[in-house]
Amino acid sequence: MAIVLGRTIHLYGIGRQQFLANVAWVRHEVCHVKQYRQYGILWFLWLYLAEYRRHGYMQNRFEVAARAAEKEPGIVEGVEIV
Numbered sequence: 787m788a789i790v791l792g793r794t795i796h797l798y799g800i801g802r803q804q805f806l807a808n809v810a811w812v813r814h815e816v817c818h819v820k821q822y823r824q825y826g827i828l829w830f831l832w833l834y835l836a837e838y839r840r841h842g843y844m845q846n847r848f849e850v851a852a853r854a855a856e857k858e859p860g861i862v863e864g865v866e867i868v
Protein backbone atom coordinates (compact mmCIF):
# COMPACT_ATOMS: atom_id res chain seq x y z
CA MET A 787 0.00 0.00 0.00
CA ALA A 788 1.18 3.51 -0.73
CA ILE A 789 -0.01 6.81 0.68
CA VAL A 790 1.11 10.13 -0.71
CA LEU A 791 1.51 13.09 1.58
CA GLY A 792 2.77 16.15 -0.20
CA ARG A 793 5.77 15.12 -2.27
CA THR A 794 6.52 11.90 -0.39
CA ILE A 795 5.16 8.47 -1.28
CA HIS A 796 4.90 6.42 1.92
CA LEU A 797 5.05 2.66 1.40
CA TYR A 798 3.48 0.08 3.70
CA GLY A 799 4.04 -3.64 3.37
CA ILE A 800 6.14 -3.27 0.24
CA GLY A 801 9.78 -2.44 -0.36
CA ARG A 802 11.07 0.49 -2.35
CA GLN A 803 12.56 -1.67 -5.13
CA GLN A 804 9.40 -3.70 -5.47
CA PHE A 805 7.33 -0.53 -5.69
CA LEU A 806 9.64 1.10 -8.24
CA ALA A 807 9.50 -2.03 -10.41
CA ASN A 808 5.75 -1.56 -10.77
CA VAL A 809 5.68 1.16 -13.40
CA ALA A 810 1.91 1.64 -13.46
CA TRP A 811 1.78 1.94 -9.69
CA VAL A 812 4.61 4.50 -9.63
CA ARG A 813 2.81 6.57 -12.26
CA HIS A 814 -0.39 6.41 -10.22
CA GLU A 815 1.28 7.71 -7.07
CA VAL A 816 3.31 10.31 -8.97
CA CYS A 817 0.01 11.63 -10.30
CA HIS A 818 -1.09 12.16 -6.70
CA VAL A 819 2.20 13.96 -5.96
CA LYS A 820 1.39 16.30 -8.85
CA GLN A 821 -2.13 16.81 -7.56
CA TYR A 822 -0.66 17.95 -4.24
CA ARG A 823 1.73 20.18 -6.16
CA GLN A 824 -1.11 21.71 -8.12
CA TYR A 825 -3.39 22.48 -5.19
CA GLY A 826 -1.09 22.66 -2.19
CA ILE A 827 -1.19 20.10 0.61
CA LEU A 828 -4.09 21.39 2.70
CA TRP A 829 -6.32 22.40 -0.17
CA PHE A 830 -5.68 19.09 -1.95
CA LEU A 831 -6.49 17.06 1.18
CA TRP A 832 -9.68 19.05 1.62
CA LEU A 833 -10.71 18.52 -2.02
CA TYR A 834 -9.76 14.84 -1.92
CA LEU A 835 -11.83 14.19 1.20
CA ALA A 836 -14.79 16.10 -0.27
CA GLU A 837 -14.54 13.99 -3.45
CA TYR A 838 -14.15 10.85 -1.37
CA ARG A 839 -17.27 11.59 0.65
CA ARG A 840 -19.28 12.37 -2.44
CA HIS A 841 -18.02 9.67 -4.80
CA GLY A 842 -16.10 7.10 -2.77
CA TYR A 843 -12.64 5.82 -3.61
CA MET A 844 -12.91 4.50 -7.15
CA GLN A 845 -15.03 7.28 -8.59
CA ASN A 846 -13.40 10.28 -6.99
CA ARG A 847 -11.83 12.43 -9.67
CA PHE A 848 -8.34 12.32 -8.22
CA GLU A 849 -8.33 8.52 -8.35
CA VAL A 850 -9.86 8.49 -11.83
CA ALA A 851 -7.03 10.79 -12.98
CA ALA A 852 -4.39 8.70 -11.21
CA ARG A 853 -5.68 5.51 -12.83
CA ALA A 854 -5.56 7.20 -16.23
CA ALA A 855 -1.98 8.30 -15.47
CA GLU A 856 -0.96 4.66 -15.06
CA LYS A 857 -0.82 4.49 -18.87
CA GLU A 858 0.97 7.83 -19.30
CA PRO A 859 4.77 7.58 -19.37
CA GLY A 860 5.01 11.40 -19.39
CA ILE A 861 3.51 11.71 -15.92
CA VAL A 862 6.87 11.06 -14.25
CA GLU A 863 8.50 14.01 -16.01
CA GLY A 864 9.50 16.76 -13.62
CA VAL A 865 9.58 14.35 -10.69
CA GLU A 866 12.76 13.06 -9.12
CA ILE A 867 12.79 9.77 -7.23
CA VAL A 868 15.30 10.10 -4.40
Ligand SMILES: [Zn+2]
Binds near residue numbers: 814818848849852
Ligand atom coordinates in the same frame (compact mmCIF):
# COMPACT_ATOMS: atom_id res chain seq x y z
ZN1 LIG B 1 -4.69 6.71 -5.85
